Amino acid sequence: MTEERSGAQILVESLVRQGVEFVFGYPGGAVLPIYDALFGEERLRHILVRHEAGAAHAAEGYARSTGKPGVVLVTSGPGATNAVTGIADAFLDSIPLVVITGQVGTPLIGSDAFQEADTVGITRHCCKHNYLVKDPANLAAVIDEAFQIATTGRPGPVVIDIPKDVQIATANFPEGPVQRRNRYSPQLAGGEAEIAQAVDLIAKAKAPVFYTGGGVINSGPRASELLRELQALTKAPVTSTLMGLGAFPADHEDWLGMLGMHGTYEANWAMNQADLIICVGARFDDRVTGRLDAFAPNSTKIHIDIDRASINKTVRVDLPIIGDCATVLQQILDGWKGRKAQDLTAWKARVTEWRAKKSLSYAENPAAIPPQRAIERLFELTKAHDPIISTEVGQHQMWAAQHFHFFGPNKWLTSGGLGTMGYGLPAIIGAQLGNPGKLCIDIAGEASIQMNIQELGTATQYRLPVKIFILNNEWMGMVRQWQELTYESRYSNSYSDSLPDFVKLAQAYGWKGISIENEGQLDAGIQEMIDYDGPVIVDCRVAKDANCFPMIPSGAAHTDMLLPGDVVSGTMDDEAKALV
Amino acid sequence: MTKIEQEATERHVLMLTVDNEAGILAKIAGLFTARGYNIDSLTVSEITGDHQVSRITIVTHGPPAVIDQIRAQLERLIPVHKVVDLTEQGPYVERELALIKVVGKGEARVEALRLAEVFRARPVDTTTESFVFELTGTPEKIDSFVALMGDLGLVETARTGVVGMIRGKSST
Numbered sequence: 001m002t003e004e005r006s007g008a009q010i011l012v013e014s015l016v017r018q019g020v021e022f023v024f025g026y027p028g029g030a031v032l033p034i035y036d037a038l039f040g041e042e043r044l045r046h047i048l049v050r051h052e053a054g055a056a057h058a059a060e061g062y063a064r065s066t067g068k069p070g071v072v073l074v075t076s077g078p079g080a081t082n083a084v085t086g087i088a089d090a091f092l093d094s095i096p097l098v099v100i101t102g103q104v105g106t107p108l109i110g111s112d113a114f115q116e117a118d119t120v121g122i123t124r125h126c127c128k129h130n131y132l133v134k135d136p137a138n139l140a141a142v143i144d145e146a147f148q149i150a151t152t153g154r155p156g157p158v159v160i161d162i163p164k165d166v167q168i169a170t171a172n173f174p175e176g177p178v179q180r181r182n183r184y185s186p187q188l189a190g191g192e193a194e195i196a197q198a199v200d201l202i203a204k205a206k207a208p209v210f211y212t213g214g215g216v217i218n219s220g221p222r223a224s225e226l227l228r229e230l231q232a233l234t235k236a237p238v239t240s241t242l243m244g245l246g247a248f249p250a251d252h253e254d255w256l257g258m259l260g261m262h263g264t265y266e267a268n269w270a271m272n273q274a275d276l277i278i279c280v281g282a283r284f285d286d287r288v289t290g291r292l293d294a295f296a297p298n299s300t301k302i303h304i305d306i307d308r309a310s311i312n313k314t315v316r317v318d319l320p321i322i323g324d325c326a327t328v329l330q331q332i333l334d335g336w337k338g339r340k341a342q343d344l345t346a347w348k349a350r351v352t353e354w355r356a357k358k359s360l361s362y363a364e365n366p367a368a369i370p371p372q373r374a375i376e377r378l379f380e381l382t383k384a385h386d387p388i389i390s391t392e393v394g395q396h397q398m399w400a401a402q403h404f405h406f407f408g409p410n411k412w413l414t415s416g417g418l419g420t421m422g423y424g425l426p427a428i429i430g431a432q433l434g435n436p437g438k439l440c441i442d443i444a445g446e447a448s449i450q451m452n453i454q455e456l457g458t459a460t461q462y463r464l465p466v467k468i469f470i471l472n473n474e475w476m477g478m479v480r481q482w483q484e485l486t487y488e489s490r491y492s493n494s495y496s497d498s499l500p501d502f503v504k505l506a507q508a509y510g511w512k513g514i515s516i517e518n519e520g521q522l523d524a525g526i527q528e529m530i531d532y533d534g535p536v537i538v539d540c541r542v543a544k545d546a547n548c549f550p551m552i553p554s555g556a557a558h559t560d561m562l563l564p565g566d567v568v569s570g571t572m573d574d575e576a577k578a579l580v
Numbered sequence: 581m582t583k584i585e586q587e588a589t590e591r592h593v594l595m596l597t598v599d600n601e602a603g604i605l606a607k608i609a610g611l612f613t614a615r616g617y618n619i620d621s622l623t624v625s626e627i628t629g630d631h632q633v634s635r636i637t638i639v640t641h642g643p644p645a646v647i648d649q650i651r652a653q654l655e656r657l658i659p660v661h662k663v664v665d666l667t668e669q670g671p672y673v674e675r676e677l678a679l680i681k682v683v684g685k686g687e688a689r690v691e692a693l694r695l696a697e698v699f700r701a702r703p704v705d706t707t708t709e710s711f712v713f714e715l716t717g718t719p720e721k722i723d724s725f726v727a728l729m730g731d732l733g734l735v736e737t738a739r740t741g742v743v744g745m746i747r748g749k750s751s752t
Binding site: 120121124125128129130132149183184307308309311312313316 | 599602603606607610611614645648649652653655656657658659661
């Protein structure tokens, strides 16, 4: 039996059928029919954000922490353009989103109508796929395919632009599942020959290293388990990209820490000296590789990735395996069949030497809290709660990646690819909605937090007990650090002037505000934050001049890391400046 | 001073079949722009009776690694069914059609017509002072003819860009 329904009703019904719990959105003229269809709808919960960028990031946080797709609903024109940063962010970090944007009515398209923007054109290169739906009869099939595309293969954002008249016009809406076009079917399993070759390479390697990334998280919790199983068979050390943290437990003896620009000495040296790199769901990003011609020069490279376009994009690999991380890891485990890995004692001894550099150490500061210490204490005092952590972007993000430790997937939400300041607060709101009762903390900087500060109101409205832990050093710290290293300390516009009183700001939104000014207050302040049953901003004043080390300077190789205490020159040649 | 280095490049002819949906051409052309790839020519037309599928032929050039990336990036687009690198898959035939307008009188006009015969270019329009020649062939052949007409009153050239197909009985 079929029934005539409006486009707006078809949309809402289709979202319910997809099992959507939350829609993160903001109303406006071109989505009023959809908002009317949502009125009184109890099967979906609409979360009213304060800015459309917040909607997209909140949906990302929800998706990243639950493994389910995030759904965004915004109006045409500025609603859509405000959401673009979040869409681009989800595209670079492979986060499954379905973004529904209102559009002016079809007769008005192209006429520079009020709140008209070419949303399909604007989002074309920052989403996995997009649609302009011109007939409500196509809507159900488009939504079904959009969810399939967003969540399978390499996940990503899909945009559906729906003109207002299409929301109002009616069409048949069949009861059963829609007929799918089946034009998208990503390859999940790796080729048998490649798997056999991978098993062989791994079994023969004398100095192997696992280099894992966000693909392991995206593949689902099973991939993290399988990674641990494979590692247990081979005993190879493991490093991870920023996006992959949590896939491998940070308290494991073979955990090297994060690699790359602010990665550990042992991770980067292990990559440089390895004879075999097993890349699982990572993409040889420039922040990971440093200078390409000096990257892991003597290694054979296996690259497991579901996206064929990630293979050989920046680094030539010897054995590409196109497939889903969990499926391929299972295939390798099945193919292992009692093989024996090489004795890695000599290799591990070298790793131990690199570890002895203690590259994450930092100087004590009697006058101010070292920011690394603040993160360490935050970790120690919250780890029993197995918290979900989001970050903004900058020094605090790197310190969190270095000094907060993760033991499972979906606990670490950060903007890795696009590097979007303002990501963390809305993301933690989305995560808290998807994980009620969990301790959810946004580790922020005083500059980044102001980029989507308006979302404080969203948390208040939905009674979300999220915590914001601000490392306040009164600088856009990463910008200041680069100006110090590259531009002879000419601090052009990197000082955070005219900061608000964050405690009062918290109170103004009905949050609790806590100020931490010295090390003596640190533990008590963090404990007070944990114990408070409601949203909290902690304004933690930290040393203003601390820099984030270790660091591979622009244009340098993994072996040319700057370590804490290194004397840093104040300028760089143009080539190095241009590289990053 | 830093300089931008250039790598040695190869010419490749890519054949795509795509869903004939709104924006697909913009998507493909935009991908080339956004990722810094080159388009030497691009042709597109529907190839099925129901207007559902189009065939696109793109001539591009770049270092081998970039050509490989172009293919991978194109294959990643949802409406793209397949991408065939004719240059790699070869042998293949490629053809281009050109319309060439030559204006002149007397000896030059006679010479233009004589050369057109040599190249098997057909006059498809003529006045007492002009010809429009239609010429089909490889891009090199058309280049040569256009160059010759340069001295004989060439005023306008229109070219379709390349279409191509694998030789032999197998289909791509």
